[in-house]
Amino acid sequence: DAGVTQSPTHLIKTRGQHVTLRCSPISGHKSVSWYQQVLGQGPQFIFQYYEKEERGRGNFPDRFSARQFPNYSSELNVNALLLGDSALYLCASSNPGTSGNTIYFGEGSWLTVV
């Protein structure tokens, strides 16, 4: 039973570059959310997508964007990378409207911006 999977697990980018992170939800889950976790802090909400539509957005600049595909997988894109974007990016999937609506997290993608 596959959990939430994310790719890549680690990557290094240069300031100003663009990055795309990918997430596959648990089978049957229709919602994907993205979080940024900087060292020493809790996860910060970036986006939530449900049925391919953005349903929530955190306080992140427009350099951050995301989308959800018909198979419910998702991509997080970050443009014009800054050093401060270095963090663990977590993806979580859930099924809103179902009993409990538990969020299940992936292992994350470690992004280092140099």
Add this chain to the structure above:
Amino acid sequence: AQRVTQPEKLLSVFKGAPVELKCNYSYSGSPELFWYVQYSRQRLQLLLRHISRESIKGFTADLNKGETSFHLKKPFAQEEDSAMYYCALRDTGGFKTIFGAGTRLFVKA
């Protein structure tokens, strides 16, 4: 503004001692409150939610709306409880979850 505050970054207790991890929240509506845990080298996972009023691994948490708190408690800490604990709040729409900064629990033998 929606906010979750965990005042302790680190909590160290001896095995068998009671433990309480504090969580306070700020939210204008009726939120859902959760505790998540991250053991070493494992992914973040749900420990318990206030709706269920359940006890998981000996941990309980009571929602106190008057004090806007959701403290996590266990009467007798075990070494395997050592982990990072995050308190989280989900808004009534169910589409945004806000996490606290986390408390690292260290249970000493």
